[in-house]
Amino acid sequence: DTEVTQTPKHLVMGMTNKKSLKCEQHMGHRAMYWYKQKAKKPPELMFVYSYEKLSINESVPSRFSPECPNSSLLNLHLHALQPEDSALYLCASSQGAEWIQYFGAGTRLSVL
Amino acid sequence: GDSVTQMEGPVTLSEEAFLTINCTYTATGYPSLFWYVQYPGEGLQLLLKATKADDKGSNKGFEATYRKETTSFHLEKGSVQVSDSAVYFCALKDTGGFKTIFGAGTRLFVKA
Numbered sequence: 706d707t708e709v710t711q712t713p714k715h716l717v718m719g720m721t722n723k724k725s726l727k728c729e730q731h732m733g734h735r736a737m738y739w740y741k742q743k744a745k746k747p748p749e750l751m752f753v754y755s756y757e758k759l760s761i762n763e764s765v766p767s768r769f770s771p772e773c774p775n776s777s778l779l780n781l782h783l784h785a786l787q788p789e790d791s792a793l794y795l796c797a798s799s800q801g802a803e804w805i806q807y808f809g810a811g812t813r814l815s816v817l
Numbered sequence: 818g819d820s821v822t823q824m825e826g827p828v829t830l831s832e833e834a835f836l837t838i839n840c841t842y843t844a845t846g847y848p849s850l851f852w853y854v855q856y857p858g859e860g861l862q863l864l865l866k867a868t869k870a871d872d873k874g875s876n877k878g879f880e881a882t883y884r885k886e887t888t889s890f891h892l893e894k895g896s897v898q899v900s901d902s903a904v905y906f907c908a909l910k911d912t913g914g915f916k917t918i919f920g921a922g923t924r925l926f927v928k929a
Contacts, residue, residue: 709860736915747906747919748861761915795860803868804849804910806917808860 708732711796711809719817720786726812728779728796736760737779738806739771740795748795754779786816819844823907823920830897831928838892838923840881840907848909850874850883850890851917855904864892864905902927 709730718724728737736755740748753761754773762771768790770782779796793813797806823840830836842848849868853861865874870885879894890907907920 711860738915745922745924747922750916753915755915797860799915803866804917805851805863805866806853806861808862810858810860 709796709798709807709809711794711812713812714810715813715815717815717817718783718786720788722786723782723784725783726781726794726796726814728781728809729777730798730807731777732798732800732807733776734798734800734807735776736799737773738797738799739779739781740797742793742795742811752781783814786814788816790814791816819848819909819911819918821907821909821918821920823905823923825921825923826904827924827926829926829928832899833896834927836892836894836897836901836925838905838907838925840890840892840920842888842890842907842909844888844909844911846912847885848911850881851908851910852879852881852890852892853906853908853919855906855922857903861906897925897927899927899929901925 739751742748751765752771757773772780793811795811796809799806820843851866852864854864855861865876867874867883873882881892904922906922
């Protein structure tokens with residue numbers, strides 16, 4: 706099983722809402738990532754968790770709050786987002802020296 | 818810092834045409850190099866990789882050779898199909914840390 710599953714696929718939220726994105730993998734990977742991808746752009750790294758500990762935070766605004774409850778799950782909690790936060794949010798995982806990243810299909814987020 | 822430069826698109830080809838997408842990189846040390854592909858509405862998936870100089874990665878008829886002397890990793894395919902229409906990202910992973918550096922992406926359209 707080389708699948709990374711992201712839910713929901715689509716999310717529309719207002720600027721005062723609180724919502725969460727979920728990512729799950731069962732490949733035994735110990736590194737998990739959140740990326741933000743705007744239209745016609747490459748993915749931008751937001752956060753990296755290694756062995757359930759936050760290893761990288763790419764100066765992401767505090768309205769994005771990541772959480773890694775266990776080795777298979779990664780959440781991204783959203784609060785008081787801005788319209789410019791509308792994007793495709795991708796989760797990925799990797800393991801070992803080859804550093805191949807396995808991506809989910811993403812959550813397409815619209816902030817109104 | 819490390820960076821990846823790839824040719825701007827979009828690239829439009831007829832079915833069965835030869836494809837080249839140029840990619841050059843700047844990095845210290847000996848990075849691993851990757852091509853990822855993103856089909857419409859999906860996340861990225863690994864197309865091929867190479868981990869050391871002169872390695873050739875290949876998959877689904879696509880090939881790329883790690884050329885250290887020219888710091889390049891050009892993607893080629895002898896005969897493209899309509900189903901190859903997608904965005905292609907060249908990427909590198911340096912020898913330390915968790916970051917993968919992505920190029921800007923090249924959109925390929927293949928006409929029947």
